[in-house]
Amino acid sequence: MSLNRISVAIYLTGKHIDGGPRNMTDSAQNPSAFEPVDVVIASDPALAREVQDRIEELLSKTDASERDIFCIKLALEEGLVNAIKHGNQMDPEKSVTIRYHVQKLSFEIRITDQGPGFDPDDLPDPTAIENLERPCGRGVMLMRHYMSDIEYYPPGNSMRMRRDFKPKQA
Amino acid sequence: MSGAPKKRLEVEELGDIAVVSFIDKKILDEQNIQLIGEQLFSLVDNDKKKKIVLDFSNVDYLSSAALGKIIALNNKVKKEGGKLVLCKIKDDIKEVFTITRLDKLIKIVDDQQTALQAAS
Numbered sequence: 001m002s003l004n005r006i007s008v009a010i011y012l013t014g015k016h017i018d019g020g021p022r023n024m025t026d027s028a029q030n031p032s033a034f035e036p037v038d039v040v041i042a043s044d045p046a047l048a049r050e051v052q053d054r055i056e057e058l059l060s061k062t063d064a065s066e067r068d069i070f071c072i073k074l075a076l077e078e079g080l081v082n083a084i085k086h087g088n089q090m091d092p093e094k095s096v097t098i099r100y101h102v103q104k105l106s107f108e109i110r111i112t113d114q115g116p117g118f119d120p121d122d123l124p125d126p127t128a129i130e131n132l133e134r135p136c137g138r139g140v141m142l143m144r145h146y147m148s149d150i151e152y153y154p155p156g157n158s159m160r161m162r163r164d165f166k167p168k169q170a
Numbered sequence: 171m172s173g174a175p176k177k178r179l180e181v182e183e184l185g186d187i188a189v190v191s192f193i194d195k196k197i198l199d200e201q202n203i204q205l206i207g208e209q210l211f212s213l214v215d216n217d218k219k220k221k222i223v224l225d226f227s228n229v230d231y232l233s234s235a236a237l238g239k240i241i242a243l244n245n246k247v248k249k250e251g252g253k254l255v256l257c258k259i260k261d262d263i264k265e266v267f268t269i270t271r272l273d274k275l276i277k278i279v280d281d282q283q284t285a286l287q288a289a290s
Binding site: 045049067070073074077078081085126127132133134135136137138139141142145 | 198199200201231233234235237238239241242244245262266269270271272274275
């Protein structure tokens with residue numbers, strides 16, 4: 001899809017701004033403009049929450065339906081918690097680099113942590129009978145279900161996910 | 171954080187069944203989920219409840235970490251020979267249980283009355 005390629009290219013040219021641990025920096029000067037945003041946060045779920053709130057605010061200005069917003073919120077939670085908790089092991093010295101792009105008809109995010117990564121294809125199937133009682137291991141599955149597209153980059157400490165919206169009827 | 175942990179659950183006792191409602195609309199926040207887990211487990215460990223009905227009518231969002239606590243609670247209740255029943259789950263949330271196939275592991279019903287019957 002050529003359109004996807006264009007948006008990914010713009011997305012990758014986003015300026016990377018590095019904030020130290022415990023700080024959050026954000027290149028969104030104007031939240032109403034659908035520009036790619038770069039954020040670096042320390043491994044703190046409260047900072048991830050701030051990013052999620054900002055994204056939700058931006059989504060409310062797009063064609064995203066309630067269902068789209070539900071799916072994105074759920075996937076975002078899983079992606080950020082995975083990066084902070086499983087990737088960075090909550091280490092306050094490690095950060096999570098986030099690039100997101102909210103557009104009228106799509107949402108895309110790349111989340112990169114400083115952990116060793118993992119093989120997303122090597123996870124035990126959480127829906128297998130023998131794994132149903134295991135309390136962990138459903139995050140990746142939920143993200144795959146709720147987003148249109150999800151991709152991991154080796155060594156598995158970086159992932160990108162996307163959801164497209166249907167245009168709202170005028 | 172200081173002081174007593176905030177109450178995250180509303181518990182009503184109907185005979186030997188504990189009917190538990192979530193106070194939060196979003197069961198997402200890591201710290202909240204931790205507290206919810208502790209309060210749920212305490213029903214079995216400290217209050218010796220074996221029959222638990224979880225009422226989801228307030229819940230709009232929940233994450234896989236929250237699912238983990240519910241699974242752990244189910245394991246705990248089962249170990250004690252009890253029953254855990256979930257009810258009044260909104261469609262979006264029910265889908266989370268369906269795609270993870272947890273609806274095969276945990277009893278899920280529509281209304282509280284049916285849940286009480288299933289738990290007793």
